[in-house]
Amino acid sequence: MQIAKTHRVAGGELCYAAHESVATGTQMRLSVFLPGGKGPFPYAIWLSGLTCTEDNFTTKAGAYAAAAKHSVAIVAPDTSPRGEGVADDPAYDLGQGASFYLNATQPPWAPNFRMESYVVGDLIAAVEAAFPLAPRRSIFGHSMGGHGALTLAMKHPRLFKSVSAFSPISSPTRCPWGEKAFRAYLGADRDTWRDHDAALLLESGKAASFDDILIDQGTADSFLANELKPELLEDAAEKAGQKMTLRLQQGYDHSYFFIATFVSEHVAFHAARLA
């Protein structure tokens, strides 16, 4: 783990860092916030949305005061592998910055776009080795990262104590962003897509180990009806008998201003389950 720079914030320490990932075959960048005091600290992994890097949440979410208050660390990785040898696409919603946090099986993506293995494997191992972190983790994210948090939590429930999301892509098999990305990364066979769809995983009972799932969604979000579709998560939770708290926040949009408004409540939600 190479530390690029550090900043003191909220009585703790923020580190921008990078490490080599075997899963992606690239250097991966991330930020790590460590609260003040003595670790090891439980932590939450934040997954960002389309076009983001490790920097968006870090500079804009204003989450660290709440994290410091609860003595919870936060790890925010980049949203995809990057670099000259890594496949990309000119569109904002495919390729670098748009990994969808899965392991691609199709060319040209398969060699590097292995973000599921990265997050649940290399990332966790690397940050727990390099920083004073306890193996007690939560996961949350925004939009594409909300999809990532929900799917990785349900596919790897033993790794995470809790999961929450802002404005998640609820069912990528049933929206344009998801269908485009899944076709590219996973191929035309839709049966292979089901395992990466939060609503379908939820419906099949995969969230049973979580006592609750917290979802915040702004009602003025321009992607709400066509891409995000939280009603599909709500239906799935009802069918599975899964407790889920979906909060429709009046007038809020898809931006980090929305996240900044409610992030302290998500940190508290996770802190209670990491304690």
Next chain:
Amino acid sequence: MQIAKTHRVAGGELCYAAHESVATGTQMRLSVFLPGGKGPFPYAIWLSGLTCTEDNFTTKAGAYAAAAKHSVAIVAPDTSPRGEGVADDPAYDLGQGASFYLNATQPPWAPNFRMESYVVGDLIAAVEAAFPLAPRRSIFGHSMGGHGALTLAMKHPRLFKSVSAFSPISSPTRCPWGEKAFRAYLGADRDTWRDHDAALLLESGKAASFDDILIDQGTADSFLANELKPELLEDAAEKAGQKMTLRLQQGYDHSYFFIATFVSEHVAFHAARLA
């Protein structure tokens, strides 16, 4: 006032806007945060530092939860006039993004670089006409904007109830950033510089109408010794018998992570004096 976009945040409304300034002869951009509830609201003007625009504080400071709590609005203008017809310099510390919040007297800056007149005239008039703001104002800022807040408050004490700063350029007549900018904007005659130097204004008793001045400065700030020199403000306050609270915050640097850590205390400081 043209509203470019709005975001709901912290139960209030954030507006990115622009208006024509007679003082600068340009369109000036700004952000305005209005807390929830019914105005008119007292407000604080935030002045940003070198290289910044109206966006840095707006997206990174995390100030709006505190502003909402205290029912205080915040107005954050751009740091200089901009545009094709506006003079500029390739250096980051001169020209566009580096106005030093004064009225330039020298070519090529004099026609547009009239930020003192802009802030205390056009900006105040425009925002109070366009938004539900009461004529009760505070002013604060960071680095070059800390210099701007302190000097404008002391030169126009009837306009502002209170003033505070993060990491201000304390005495631009005695540091490289200030000497370079003042020579360019005001000319070689150093006597003309004195009126734009916070420490010299403070020493001459110009802050007498303020019951206290709050200054936060990080001890790990790479500009501390050569550019910022808070000890010059401290000396000046002592000579003038002016109450000033200078807090040296251990380990904090010059970034918005520092600002985000303490901005709620600055908002509370102003809210108490705007009430």
